[in-house]
Amino acid sequence: MKKLLTILLFATAAVHAQSVKQLTSKKADAIEQQVIAWRRDFHEHPELGNHEDRTAAIIAKYLQSLGIAVKTGVAKTGVVGILKGGKPGPVVALRADMDGLPVVERTPLPFASKVKTTFNNQEAGAMHACGHDSHMAILMGVAQVLSSVKNDLKGTVKFIFQPAEEGPPFGEQGGAELMVKEGVMENPKVDVIFGLHINSQTEVGKITYRPGGTMAAVNDMQIIVKGKQAHGAYPWSSVDPIVVAAQIINNLQTVVSRNLDITQNPSVVTVGSIHAGNRSNIIPEQAEMMGTLRALSREDEKMIIARVKEVATKTAESAGAVAEVKIPFSVHYPVTYNDPALTEKMLPTLQATAGISNTVLKPAVTGAEDFSFYQEKVPGLFFFLGGMPKGQDPLKAPSHHTPDFFIDESGFTLGVKALCNLTLDYMQVK
Template structure:
């Protein structure tokens, strides 16, 4: 009850923090105001704070001074290039940018977890490292933070993260052992042909037509090259070609993404896609240039940690409200932390017909769910880091 009572006493603060962050959304690696807010909050709590990690990342260390493991709690800070349409009194004050994926809630939960665990640090050994990461929505802040040494000094033993999840009911917690989210890959293709008059196609190499054939051929990779029992998807989301109705375009530009749960397939995407693009372009007499970003690997929860978190989540919401969420072909760079140490990325149920889903200009959630997230983090910290011995006390 000590944990629950302390969290309940922080409810107004938790909601206020979320709303303050919601009003100042910033895009990836531009989170200057958000980072300053986070750093100031942690410093006022008395944590050791490091700023400027991977440009705009912040790390706060709660060290008990007693030997023990280190738990990493990760929150993402960035927002999306969306114009908010919620009409909320605390809506975005930054035109064209919005917290439409719950990252303001994620950051608020981690900050208030730091407050609660700082007050209850006599109940744990070791340390908690609160990692506030930039650019989850792209191009990715987790990997550069790891490269900057965030997993060291002290060395991290466990990692936890949380995502507000509108696809499971409000009041539930979703935990899936193994693969939860897909590996992602981005490709950009420029096709070069020979432009000319629309009435004389025989004198041209039509980059637009070549591009159309590339799009079709890419779709057939999934239906004819991939194991149908292992879901994958390729989407061309951008196609630009042409300037006039009677001109055969000389260039076409395509941009898209590929997703899979299989890491081996993810690693082979560049080879597979380029082979298809090269074949189509050669058959049409066109040239091409292709670039790609490998993106994020699959998000994989350690089975033992997932089982442990299911038990902890049951203490928070009741065993009957701990659910197994469906896997999603969305990507998450929490994956990089989970590749390094045993960990769990859990889902905080937010399903409510009164709100739109993520990446929507009318996205929202019942702020009471944030208390559930904080309590889950705090109970996990007590469980994973244990209690100090009488001698240490």
């Protein structure tokens, strides 16, 4: 009799959980236009990293109106909301990034940004050219839906609205790294975190994911080559740092091609700038190079950093010069690593939400995301949401970080449903 009662209780709980998911799905459909309106407002009024004051005020006010406990000023302008469910259970964190980019918008949208600002002491535009406006609007929709069923929630939801994902202004701290330092994963302690990123080159209605390393670790680097200055007519009197820098650049290409097993993970070593000298007939004393390193595993990241330092310093030494290498110079994001067990556990949720054929395993990418700082603390799943109009050629769709970046808003509701369902299902099976 006791066994039968237990079975009945489990069956009743499962039926109730399913009815809650059906209710949240209907609520997500009902607020589609509100989510779009939020996104358009954020898009028209973008703010750069660590300066998202207007954005944060709108988010905080709305979360408070839902009865969600709110903390502001986290990592400068971040907003954290805590929704306690009616039943005990795990703490599920959901994250959206808030910052725009110093890009002058070129789209014909009626809500296109006309904002002018400064970035690194230079005049610049401001644009949500990566979709963070969409992420905020979607997470606000999730907050509305989940708060309406909070009595049925088996746990707590922590809504993290994070500034400066694109990196804080030079010389400042910010982003996910600072949020973690300031305790966003504690009080209450987070058990798991989910996040999404809209993609302008993935068709609306699709979700893409990858277990393990899904986005690269990034380190920027500075290499200063110190030589001996001389007249350009007498190069034998010099130790030419420009020639040495050129040799270093060439030799660095062997790090990926000869030191990395590219059948396992891709990686990148790029020198993006080189500056030296001020006259055609003077061999300067030094040359400076800046670049970026990308890797899809912690082991590869360590190896690449070590080899870049070794190649640069030894190449310079062989020419009688000195190379000073700083890695990272100002930026480091870890690998965005989707916990394999968590991904396997939650994949049926994504498939049930978008459809099996619309839930697609994706290749790893060498772009980076500071969502990785949260994943260093707890298991996390970061997935991609389609934002490209149906039937468009992905190769012709404007890419992220460009003036023509465009998102089809009809995909937002799928994002709301996916984050709601991941939360509810994780709480149910935990």
